[in-house]
Amino acid sequence: MEIKLDYFSLKDIAESGQCFRFKKIDDNSYSVVIRGKNYILSQKENVLNINCSESEWEDFLSSYFDCDTDYSEIEKLVMNSGDEHAIEAYKLGSGIRILRQDLWEIIVSFLISQNNNIPRIKGSIEALCRVSGRKAWGGEEYSFPKASDISPLLFEKANLGLGYRVPYLKEIYEWVEENPFWLDYLKEMPYEEARKELLKRKGIGPKVADCICLFGLHHVEAFPIDTHVKQLIKKYYPKGFDFKYYGKYAGIIQQYLFYYEIKESTS
DNA sequence: AGTCAGGCTATTA
C-alpha cells in the first residue's frame, strides 16, 4: 500500500546507522525484516510504498516508523535553536526518524557494534540471522533470532566474526533465558533507571546502554556518545554541546549530527 | 601495512 508521510526519508532512515538490517535494492528501495516479515519499501517524494495490508500498517508498522511523534516540533526546536551546525545537519537528515525497533534485537546488535565498523556489524548480524535459520515471511531474508531460538554455543561455533564480544553475547542470552520478564521490566522503566539496569550486564557500557535506550526503548532524551560524536563535538562545539537546550529530544538531534558526520566522511 | 571502527573490562596509580 501507499502512505503519504512528511518528515520521512527511507534512505536517511536506512543509512543513519540505527538499524543494521536495511538492505539496499536500488536508489530508493530497501528490503528489511520487521517482526519476522520481509518488507520491500520504496519511496517517491513523500509517498512510501510498502508491501503490507492496511491493518498491518495500522497495527504496528506506523508505530515502527514512529508516526505518533510530531517531527514538525523537532524542526521548530532545531530551527529556533540558533545552533548553526545543528541546523546544517538537520537540513541533510530531516527525513530521519527514530524507529521503534525490537528491544532484544537492539540489545544484541549494539553489543556487537562496540569498537566495530558498520559493514562488519551488518555482516555479523546477517550471519547470526542466517545461521539461526528462520526465514522471514514473504521474502528471502532471515528473521532475527529470539533468545529461545538459539544455542549460546552458536556464537563460538559459527563463524560470525564477533571476536572478543562472544562472551558478552553468551552472557546476555543466558540472562534473558533465565529472566524471561527482564525485557518487559526494562520497557516499564524511565530512562535513567533503564540505563542503570542495562549497565549491570557485561559488555554494556555507557555508549551501548544509551543506544539501547534510544533505539530499543525510544527514550529520545538519551544521547549516545561514540567516537564520531566525540569528534564532532570537538570540531563544532569547542565550548561544549548544550544538551539542556534539546532536553527530551537530545537523542533525535544526536541522529542528525551523527548522520551528517558519517555522510561527510564518506563523501 | 597500518589505522581505526557507533567501547568495555581490568589493571594500575
Place this chain on the structure above:
DNA sequence: TAATAGCCTGAC
C-alpha cells in the same frame, strides 16, 4: 577516582 593498555578482526 582517574587514566589507560589490551582486545577480535575486517574495512579502508
